[in-house]
Amino acid sequence: MKIRHVLMFSAGLLVSTHALADGATLARKSGCMACHAVDSRLVGPSFKEIAAKYKGDKEAAAKLAGKIRSGGSGSFGSTPMLPAPASVSDADIRTIVAWILSLS
Numbered sequence: 671m672k673i674r675h676v677l678m679f680s681a682g683l684l685v686s687t688h689a690l691a692d693g694a695t696l697a698r699k700s701g702c703m704a705c706h707a708v709d710s711r712l713v714g715p716s717f718k719e720i721a722a723k724y725k726g727d728k729e730a731a732a733k734l735a736g737k738i739r740s741g742g743s744g745s746f747g748s749t750p751m752l753p754a755p756a757s758v759s760d761a762d763i764r765t766i767v768a769w770i771l772s773l774s
Contacts, residue, residue, distance in 0.1 A: 693770070694708075696758075696765055696769075697769065697770075700754060700755070700758045700762065700766065701754075702766065706720075708773065713749060714746065714749065714751060715746040717769075717773050718773045718774070719746070720734070720770055721771050721774035723745075723746075724771065725771075730771060731767050731768070731771065734767045734770065735767050737751065738758075738766065739754055739760070740753050741753035741754075
């Protein structure tokens, strides 16, 4: 029984690690890196700054996914964030958000 739990846990870690790597790749492919960087402010806040702001917020994933999909302003200053292109799926947005939140 213990071996089964270890295998399931290990598989979960592999999937999680893969999903996080995919988040970074998707952020690049989706155009997020035109305005954001991992650890420095460009046009918008760094992804680490975003993760720190939402750390501990149980609604963070939903809030960030909504902001990515719809765009908006006011969270980190007056510069508006453009909405994600329609070609970026909701599943891809969830993967990007999980990656961003993992940076805290």
